[in-house]
Amino acid sequence: MSYKAITLKKRPETVISEDLFDVVELNQPDLLDGQVLVKLSHLSLDPAMRGWMSPDENSYIPPVKLGDVMRASGVGDIVESKNEQFPVGTRVMGLMGLTEYAVSDGSNLNIVPKEIPQEAILSVVALPGVTAYHGLFEVLKPQKGQTIAITAAAGSVGSLVGQMAKNLGLTVIGVAGTNEKCQWLTEELGFDHALNYKADDFQNQLTNASSNGIDLFFENTGGTAQAPIFNAMNAHGRIAVCGLIAEYxxxxxxxxxxxxGIIKKRLNIQGFTMPDHFHKFPEYGKALGQMLMKGELKYRAHTLEGINSATSGINLLFSGENKGKLIVKL
Amino acid sequence: MSYKAITLKKRPETVISEDLFDVVELNQPDLLDGQVLVKLSHLSLDPAMRGWMSPDENSYIPPVKLGDVMRASGVGDIVESKNEQFPVGTRVMGLMGLTEYAVSDGSNLNIVPKEIPQEAILSVVALPGVTAYHGLFEVLKPQKGQTIAITAAAGSVGSLVGQMAKNLGLTVIGVAGTNEKCQWLTEELGFDHALNYKADDFQNQLTNASSNGIDLFFENTGGTAQAPIFNAMNAHGRIAVCGLIAEYxxxxxxxxxxxxGIIKKRLNIQGFTMPDHFHKFPEYGKALGQMLMKGELKYRAHTLEGINSATSGINLLFSGENKGKLIVKL
Known part of the structure; x- marks a missing residue:
């Protein structure tokens, strides 16, 4: 049996273009003892993939080697198994790559319940969810009554941060790049304020929305919104630097x-990336699954069809054109 | 009885000049119940005084009012007392201002032992010491074997940070602005490396000194040295932002x-100022006093004579011309 996968052909100079990838046909290898074959149903396209494509001695995870299958999260079902822990029919998620089938020894797989739709798994319980959970609870340590500002607030991570903060009793200011996204944040997700950073009067809007200052800043973008939010921080404010998609x-x-400002306001700024906190994923995943089942977390998936759509689709993340968690359905 | 004091006449625009101050003659008021009269013997000139001279809504402490005695630390002896806790002859330190005599209800005073010279009190146990202690132990959380970089390393705070770090088994890189200061750091204080940031090959010197990268950065200056040190930080590095004297x-x-870099290296950056940690001063002071008595902490005082010398002397801190803790002996 052969299947399609996407390999990394070249490294990006600046923007990501389709010609950086090859779509290849691979032959299924025979399984060794302990291995399983996963048939992927949904692949996740995430901003972190940009970093995985570039060599950088300071990066938190080695870059994908040229010619290797591009690293990505996905959800799929076990269709062949030589591993008792993962019988045929088990649904799993993990870093299986941009591929229709994956062979694994199970070490990169987490079993997920079939009651939760695969798109909800990738949107809420997988990387976006654990990132939002860690950044909010472990880095920002929110307290009821505080004000939080979130950039890329309509993105997969930011939208979850804002909902969890709102459920805790914080005032939530979301920053996004289109009026449609802002409307979704306030009308569907219950954010207190949603501001379009491209608006001419963004600074005024922010000043009005943050009349009590900003205590917590969940930073996903860099770019235009960073300085105005930084300048509005209150004393003892905390900043979680999760992503800088406008910079990559x-x-x-x-x-x-x-x-x-860091001294005058005694700010704390913490950069974080999730591979450092891999051991907490089961704990975070459980908490997120419970919130999801209780209806406390809404999400929207922006779904592309077919593995070939991944090579151009990933750019939607950098142009900001995706509406919700970017997913490739196979 | 009348005595001299220095009041704040104007606020600084950029540099501090003598004409911002008035030297005035004050008459000693009668003591109320609970009050004491302190005869100051030594006044402390500190970089923090620059901030106390300027109104700033974000500052951690209200600015000195125009016409008031300029805020400053000092050491003196009680010469009259209507307070049982502070009998005549007791030696005290505290924020008593640039003045020859001070009236106090005791709330701003700490009793200090007479066995420790007054210059050592102001150099090690007072503001520089508690700042160094808090920044190193509470913010940077040093571990044996790590490498620490310190700017203004020959200053009153930096020189103590480096000595305490060296005593803990860290590799210590000090950055200062003259070769004489660098020589003092390595030859007298035992720093592993001392680099002059004004040297043409500062970047190369830093690269050589930090072959294992930099784990901890105690930042006192801003300016030229900041970016090269920041760029040399290791993953999970910690940065204490204590002062930015080149910026003020x-x-x-x-x-x-x-x-x-904050994301890629998952850095933690914490600004701090000591008034937030006032309640820890007795604990820190005790620990510092013990280190001093054991001979673990060396200091040098740059001593000016007479209260009038304070108005021009404070500028030595900003030109970097002081050699050691700047003190006015009365």
Whole structure:
């Protein structure tokens, strides 16, 4: 049996283009003892993939080797098994790559319940969910009554951060790049404020929305919104630096704010990436699954069809054109 | 009886000049019940005084009012007392201002032992010491074997941070602005490396000194040295932002480093100022006093004579011309 997969042909200079990838036909290898064959049904396209495509000695995870299947999360069902822990029919998620089938020894797989739709798994319980959960609870340590600002607030991570913060009793300010996304944040997700950073009067809108200042800042973008939010931080404010999607495709990243504000306001700034916290995934996943089942977390998936759609589809994340969690349905 | 004091006449625009101050003659008021009269013997000139001279809604402590005695730490002896806790002859330190005599109800005073010279009190146990202690132990959380970089390393705070870190088994890189200071750091204080940030090959010197990267960064200056040290940080590095003396006299503070490094290296950056941690002063003071008595902490005092010397002397901190803790002996 042969199947399709997407390999990394070239590394990006600035933007990601289709010609960086090859769509290849692979032959299914025979399973060794302990291995399983997963038939993927849904692949996840995430901003973190940009980092995995570029070699960087400081990065938290080795880059994908040229010619290897591109790294990505996915959900699928076990269709052949030589591993007792993963019988045929088990549904799993994990970093299985942009591929229709994956062979695994199980070490990169988590079993997930079939009651939760696969798109909800990838949107809420998988990487976006654990990232939102860790950044909010472990880094920002929110307290009822505080004000939180979130960039890329309509993105897969930001939308979950805002909903969890709202459920805790915080005032939630979301920043996004289209009016449609802002409307979704306030009308569907219950954010207190949603501001379009492309608006001419963004600074005024932010000043009005943050009349009590900003205590917590969940940073996903960099770019235009960073300085105004930074300048509105309250004393003892906390900043979680989760992503800087506006910076990744630049040849030279923008400077950050002066550190004078860091002293005057005694700010805490913490960068984080989830591979450091892999051991917490089961705990976070359980908590997120419970919130999802209780109806406390809404999501929307932006679904592409067929594995070939991944090579151009990933760019929707960087242009901001995706509406919700970007998923490829196979 | 009348005595001299220095009041704040004008607020600084950029640099501090003598004409911002008035030297005034004050008459000693009669003591009320609970009050004491302190005869100051030594006044402390500290970089924090720059912030106390300027109104800033974000500052951690209200600015000195125009016409009031300028805020400053000092050491003195009780010469009259209507307070049982502070009998005549007791030696005290505290924020008593730039003055020859101070009246106090005791709430701003700490009793200090007479066995420790007054200059050692102000250099090690007072504000510089508690700042160094808090920043190193509570913010940076050092571990044996790590490498720490310290700016303004020959200053009153930096020199103590480096000595305490060295005593814990860290590799210590000090950055200072003259070769004489660098020599003092390595030859007298036992720093592993001391680099002059004004040297043409500072970047190369830093690269050589930090061959294992930098785990901890105690930032006192901003300016030239900040970016090279930031770029040399290791993953999971910690940065304590204690002071930015190169920035305070500028009309517009310099930009900071891009936040991309904060994510890639999962850095933690914490600004701090000591008034937030006032309740820890007795604990820190005790620990510092013990280190001092054991000979684990060396210091050098740059001593000016007479209260009038304070108005021009404070500028030595900003030009970097002071050699050691700047003190006015009365």
């Amino acid at each position: 495709n630049k040849t030279e990243a923008s400077a950050g704010p002066s550190w004078v | 006299n500028k009309t517009e503070a310099s930009a900071g480093p891009s936040w991309v």
